Amino acid sequence: MHTARQAARQRRRRHRLMLGTAVILTAAGVLFCLVTAMLPGPEARAGAGAGARAGAGVAAPAATRMGATPPAPTSPAPPAAGSPAAATPSATATATTAAAPPPAAKKTPPAASTPAPSAGRIRPDTSYKGVATAYAAADGNGACLFGPSDDLMIAAMNTTDYESSRACGAYVRVRAANGASITVRITNECPLPCAPGQLDLSEQAFAKLAELKVGRIPITWSLVSPRTSDTLSLRYKTGSSAYWCGIQVIDHRNPVARLEVRTSQGWRKLPRTDYNYFLSADGGGCGGAIRITDIYGEQLTVDGTALLPNVAQPTRVQFAAH
Missing domain, CATH: 2.60.40.760 (Expansin, cellulose-binding-like domain)
Incomplete structure (x- = not known):
């Protein structure tokens, strides 16, 4: 019986020893996992290295920098309201x-x-030479299709300088050799044989420079930007x-x-x-x-x-x- 009791005590000691060993090993494994998890991984180490290089003088792309201003949109902005001044209707307005x-x-x-941008052949600060003739302007309408007008200080531009209506609406100062001058607005086209530089003035405008019976006079003319309300x-x-x-x-x-x-x-x-x-x-x-x-x-x-x-x-x- 004594021998049996000794064997039982030895078995109990071995069991407690094995249990203690298992607990120690388990605790060691848990501790190892915790330490491993707290260490930075390869991606974090690589990112830290890249950040150190950027801090050493390599700038980040503009699109990713803090505070970068995005490019302004290229679409046109809607027009703002204009001046509240009252408008003067055109003579042909209904x-x-x-x-x-x-x-x-x-x-x-x-x-x-x-x-x-240039309007064509007629340019600012340029003097042109030609001749002036006269025509009956009737109600003042012409190839520019502005419509009838009470102001007959107008002219027809030769086809070359008319240049597919680019001269329409231009104001020109016409000077005759005798010193007389008049400002006219281009409302019509003078077809061939009107030569480059030639202006066919309304009879009312021609009469300001010479008698109508003269029929044809040398002139110089230039573009002007007149006062108008x-x-x-x-x-x-x-x-x-x-x-x-x-x-x-x-x-x-x-x-x-x-x-x-x-x-x-x-x-x-x-x-x-x-x-x-x-x-x-x-x-x-x-x-x-x-x-x-x-x-x-x-x-x-x-x-x-x-x-x-x-x-x-x-x-x-x-x-x-x-």
């Missing part, structure tokens, strides 16, 4: 035009780094719609170099006809905002022009004098 508020407009001066107007051609339209500028102080309409793709330049309308053959931009640029580079943006055929719609703006 009662409907007078009742409607003038379209909103804004001015954009030419950028100093951008060369001013009028604001310019816009007119859609008869037959204009959302699918096709022609747009005309009226009573502008300086020659018009370009006309654009705003479409869903941005500003679109319209071609000019020899009868002084800018055409949108597919209707793009018809009835929307219109941007007009003169030969000095000044831009006028007009919004709110109704798509009303054959109605002169006055605006609140005019090109600056030069």
